[in-house]
Amino acid sequence: MQNINKDIKSNCFKRVYLLYGEEAYLKKSYKKKLIQAIIPEGDTMNFHAYEGKSIPVKEIIDLAETMPFFSEYRLILMENTGFFKTASEEMAAYIKEVPENTILLFVEEEVDKRNKLFKAVKDKGYACELTKQPDSKLITWLLGIMKKDGKKIKEEDMKLFLSKTGNDMENIYQEWLKLSAYTEGREEITKGDIEEICSVQISGKIFEMIHAISEKKQKKALEYYYDLLTLKEPPMRILFLIAREYNLLLQVKQLEKEGKPAAEIAKITKLQGFLVGKYISQAKQFSVKTLKETLAECVETEEAVKTGQLDGQLGVELLIIKFSTKKQESFEGEK
Numbered sequence: 001m002q003n004i005n006k007d008i009k010s011n012c013f014k015r016v017y018l019l020y021g022e023e024a025y026l027k028k029s030y031k032k033k034l035i036q037a038i039i040p041e042g043d044t045m046n047f048h049a050y051e052g053k054s055i056p057v058k059e060i061i062d063l064a065e066t067m068p069f070f071s072e073y074r075l076i077l078m079e080n081t082g083f084f085k086t087a088s089e090e091m092a093a094y095i096k097e098v099p100e101n102t103i104l105l106f107v108e109e110e111v112d113k114r115n116k117l118f119k120a121v122k123d124k125g126y127a128c129e130l131t132k133q134p135d136s137k138l139i140t141w142l143l144g145i146m147k148k149d150g151k152k153i154k155e156e157d158m159k160l161f162l163s164k165t166g167n168d169m170e171n172i173y174q175e176w177l178k179l180s181a182y183t184e185g186r187e188e189i190t191k192g193d194i195e196e197i198c199s200v201q202i203s204g205k206i207f208e209m210i211h212a213i214s215e216k217k218q219k220k221a222l223e224y225y226y227d228l229l230t231l232k233e234p235p236m237r238i239l240f241l242i243a244r245e246y247n248l249l250l251q252v253k254q255l256e257k258e259g260k261p262a263a264e265i266a267k268i269t270k271l272q273g274f275l276v277g278k279y280i281s282q283a284k285q286f287s288v289k290t291l292k293e294t295l296a297e298c299v300e301t302e303e304a305v306k307t308g309q310l311d312g313q314l315g316v317e318l319l320i321i322k323f324s325t326k327k328q329e330s331f332e333g334e335k
Contacts, residue, residue: 001026001030001128001130003126003128004017004030004033004034004126004128007037007126008033008034008037011037013037013038013073013103014103014124014125014126015095015098015099015100015102015103015104015124015125016095016098016103016104016105016106016121016124016125016126017034017103017104017105017106017121017125017126017127017128018084018106018107018108018111018118018121018125018126018127018128019031019105019106019107019108019128019130020084020106020107020108020109020110020111020127020128020129020130021128021129021130021131022109022130022131022132023130023131023132023133023168023169024168024169024170025168025169025170025173026130026133026169027107027130028170030128030130031077031105031107034075034105035047035075035077035105038073038075038103039071039073039075040071043071045068045069045070045071046068046069046071046073046074046075047074047075047077048063048074048075048076048077049077049078049079050076050077050078050079050081051078051079051080051081052079052080052081053080053081053082055078055081055083057088057090057091057094058090060076060078060091060104061090061094063076064076064094064098064099064102064104065099065102067101068101068102072101073101073102073103074101074102074103075102075103075105076102076103076104076105077105077107078104078105078106078107079106079107079108080107080108080109081106081108083106083108083115083117084106084108084110084111084112084115084117084118085110085111085112085115087115087116088115088116088117089116091117092115092116092117092119092120093120095117095120095121095123095124095125096120096123096124098124104125106121111127132167132168132270133167133169134273135162135167135272135273135274138162138167138169138172139158139162141169142158142161142162142172142176143158145173145176146176146189149180150187151180151183151187151188151189152187152188152189153188153189156191157189157190157191157194159274160191160194160195161175161179161189161194161198162272162274163204163272163274163275163278164194164198164201164204165198165201166201166203166204166272167272168201171201175198178197178198179193179194179197179198182196182197202228202231202233202241203241205224205227205228206224206228206238206241206242206244206245207245207278207282208224209221209224209225209228209242209320210242210245210246210249210282211282212224212324213320213323213324214282214285214286215285216324216325217324218320218321218324218325221320221323221324222317222320222321222324225238225316225317225320229313234312235305235312235313235315235316236302236305236312236316238316239298239301239302239305239312239315239316239319242298242316242319242320243295243298243299243302246291246294246295246298247295248269248271248279249279249282249283249286249291250283250288250291250292250295251268251269252265252269252271252276252279252280252283253283253284253286253288253291254288255268255269256280256283262276262277262280265279265280294323297319297322297323298319301315301316301318301319
């Protein structure tokens with residue numbers, strides 16, 4: 001990211017850029033920054049945008065070879081091409097020949113780093129991986145936005161806010177816009193504001209549902225399930241998320257038993273740091289045996305649905321009922 005910022009500041013650009021990774025907000029942000037820095041506003045003659053897996057390589061090359069029209073650069077944007085997952089020999093070979101007045105900008109969800117095109121971009125341009133950001137960077141970024149908007153927040157309330165939004169920057173930003181509008185005219189953001197206005201992410205509802213299951217609060221667990229269905233989450237997606245949560249709890253429990261500190265558990269499991277304590281606490285409600293059995297039952301339910309033996313919505317509901325009524329074992333002494 002620093003390299004891109006440096007290029008923009010110096011107005012000295014590489015022939016090709018690749019933005020890839022799972023953090024969509026950063027990809028969108030750096031794509032916008034590069035376009036605005038390279039192409040004057042309103043210049044439609046020298047900016048070309050393509051998207052999808054059927055982009056004609058020959059057309060791109062012909063365009064790249066065309067001199068820009070009364071401008072320093074011609075910019076060609078290509079998004080989600082699939083070029084970096086499949087063989088694209090022609091494009092890979094052309095990267096070495098891109099003219100000085102043409103800039104290629106790729107924005108991709110996935111890449112294969114063994115791919116010839118990826119290697120060519122790294123050699124002749126800049127490949128920037130934009131991943132999910134750690135807690136510290138998210139907090140620094142968000143505090144910067146809040147300061148700009150004239151807002152303040154306590155540390156514990158910031159953690160509450162992020163526990164609701166998750167670590168997706170686009171979702172964090174959208175929730176912040178709602179919160180900022182709700183508190184217009186006031187400087188301090190409070191816990192009450194966050195509870196009142198911020199939506200809990202799907203993953204947050206899954207966590208709360210499993211918490212209700214662990215406490216055998218069946219009615220509450222089912223309410224969370226019906227909420228997820230109302231949000232148009234498919235039952236099999238919910239089942240996948242339930243299994244993922246139980247798997248995380250199993251990992252956290254085993255890592256804690258091995259004496260791993262919270263920071264290392266966060267790194268291994270890729271959990272946000274401030275969530276590790278919640279997972280450690282929740283994991284104590286289950287034995288390793290119970291967690292493994294629960295995961296096995298998730299697999300069995302998935303198989304029954306896939307083979308037509310069970311309706312998906314009913315299957316997940318029955319699983320939640322079973323988990324929330326099942327007598328749990330004593331925990332800390334088990335193997």
